[in-house]
Amino acid sequence: MDPAEIEFIAEDQMVEIIPKFNHLNLIHLISGDVGPFRAGIPVKVPLWLAINLKQRQKCRMVMPEWMSLDTLSQIKEDEKGSRFFIKMPSEHYMEMSHMILDVGADDIANLDQVRTLIKDIWDLRISKLRSSIDTFVKSGGGHATLNHLTRFEINSIRTILCDVLGTMLSLKDASCEVDVMNATTTQSQSQS
Amino acid sequence: MFNSGGMRSHYFSLESILVTQERVPCVFHQPVKHAGFLDSGSQNPDLEAGAKLDLPYWIAKLFHSLNSNNAKIIEITLPKIFKENYRDILTADASLVDLTKHSKYFYKFGKLIINIPLRESPEIQILLQQAFKDRFRKIFDLAQHLVSDFHGNRKLDTLELEILDRARKCQLALDAWLCHGASHITTAEMVVNHNKRKLADIS
Missing domain, CATH: 1.20.58.2050 (Methane Monooxygenase Hydroxylase; Chain G, domain 1)
Known part of the structure; x- marks a missing residue:
C-alpha cells in the first residue's frame, strides 16, 4: 500500500473545528450528517472536510485531545519504558498529526514541540518494530503476536516482511520454487 | 501474459532458464557415443568413460536420470x-x-x-x-x-x-x-559556497 492510501483512510477520522461561517442546514454525506455550522461553535467533521475548510480560511482547527504536549510526553515515556507497544490514542496518530500539523499550523501552540514528540514516538516504535522483526526472523519465523501496531507502521514493513517470509517458506519446502517476483505478477494480474 | 500459477515461475521465466545454465562438475562412468563435442578439449567424437566435465545443470540432470546396463552414466559432484x-x-x-x-x-x-x-x-x-x-x-x-x-x-x-x-x-x-x-531547513547556498564553512565540514 502506498502511504497516500493510508492517509486517505485516515481522513475519515472525526476532528473538531470552530467554523467562521453560518450554515444551518445539515450536509448529508455517506458517512453521516455533518453540521449545522454556527460561527464560533465547535462542531465535529471528518478530517478531509476540516482540511478543506481550513485551507479556505473558513474555520479554525481544534487539536485532538491526545495531541497535547502532556499526553504526548506521557506516551513517549510509556513507550520508552515498555518492552511492548503502547496502545496509541488514535489508530491513525501518524497520518492525522502529519496532516493537522501541516495544514493547521497557525492554530497550534507549541507546534515544533508537538512535531518533535510525534517524531520521537514514531522513531521509538519503528526501532522497536525493527528489532522485534529481526528476532522473529532469526528465530525461524513461526508466528508472533504484536498488539497495538497502527496501520501505517505495519505498512512500513509489509513488503520486506512478506517477501522474506515467502522466500523462507520456499527454501523450506522442497516442492515450491524460490521466486520473489511471482507474488507481484499475480497481484498485478488480479488488479488489471 | 503468462500465468505464473501460484508459487511456480512460468515456463519462459528467463531467470529460471539462466539458473539451469549454471555448471555442475560431472564424472562420466560410461562412454557416450557422439557426445565428444561436450568436451571442447578433445578431438574424439565420443566421450570416454572417466571424463570429467563441467556441464550445465539441465544436461547433467538429463544424463543423471538415464541408465545404461543398470549403471549410472554420470555421477554429479557438488x-x-x-x-x-x-x-x-x-x-x-x-x-x-x-x-x-x-x-x-x-x-x-x-x-x-x-x-x-x-x-x-x-x-x-x-x-x-x-x-x-x-x-x-x-x-x-x-x-x-x-x-x-x-x-x-x-x-x-x-x-x-x-x-x-x-x-x-x-x-x-x-x-x-x-x-x-x-519544510526542510537547508543551508543557504551562499553559506555552502563559502570556503570557511567547507573546511569546517571536513574537519
Whole structure:
C-alpha cells in the first residue's frame, strides 16, 4: 500500500473545528450528517472536510485531545519504558498529526514541540518494530503476536516482511520454487 | 501474459532458464557415443568413460536420470560453493560471504541441486535456510537506510537484490510521504559556497 492510501483512510477520522461561517442546514454525506455550522461553535467533521475548510480560511482547527504536549510526553515515556507497544490514542496518530500539523499550523501552540514528540514516538516504535522483526526472523519465523501496531507502521514493513517470509517458506519446502517476483505478477494480474 | 500459477515461475521465466545454465562438475562412468563435442578439449567424437566435465545443470540432470546396463552414466559432484569447506564458511558467518562469486543465483541454484537429489541434499537445504536467515539483517538494514551507497551490495545474490529493491521502493515512498509538507531547513547556498564553512565540514 502506498502511504497516500493510508492517509486517505485516515481522513475519515472525526476532528473538531470552530467554523467562521453560518450554515444551518445539515450536509448529508455517506458517512453521516455533518453540521449545522454556527460561527464560533465547535462542531465535529471528518478530517478531509476540516482540511478543506481550513485551507479556505473558513474555520479554525481544534487539536485532538491526545495531541497535547502532556499526553504526548506521557506516551513517549510509556513507550520508552515498555518492552511492548503502547496502545496509541488514535489508530491513525501518524497520518492525522502529519496532516493537522501541516495544514493547521497557525492554530497550534507549541507546534515544533508537538512535531518533535510525534517524531520521537514514531522513531521509538519503528526501532522497536525493527528489532522485534529481526528476532522473529532469526528465530525461524513461526508466528508472533504484536498488539497495538497502527496501520501505517505495519505498512512500513509489509513488503520486506512478506517477501522474506515467502522466500523462507520456499527454501523450506522442497516442492515450491524460490521466486520473489511471482507474488507481484499475480497481484498485478488480479488488479488489471 | 503468462500465468505464473501460484508459487511456480512460468515456463519462459528467463531467470529460471539462466539458473539451469549454471555448471555442475560431472564424472562420466560410461562412454557416450557422439557426445565428444561436450568436451571442447578433445578431438574424439565420443566421450570416454572417466571424463570429467563441467556441464550445465539441465544436461547433467538429463544424463543423471538415464541408465545404461543398470549403471549410472554420470555421477554429479557438488559445485564448489556447496562443497563441505564452503558450507563451513557459510555456517560460520553467512552475512560476510560474497555469494555472487561463484553463482549469481545462490538460492535458486541451491534449490535445483537439492532436487537432483544428492547425498548432501538435506544438509544443503538447511544451509540455504540458515544462510538466508543470517543475511536477512543486512538486507533489512540496507533497505531502511537509503543513504548508504548501492555499490556495497555486490555481495548480494539476485534473489536478495530483488527483495532489497522492492523494500527500498517502499521505503522511498514512505520517506517521501514523511517529508512532504514539512519544510526542510537547508543551508543557504551562499553559506555552502563559502570556503570557511567547507573546511569546517571536513574537519
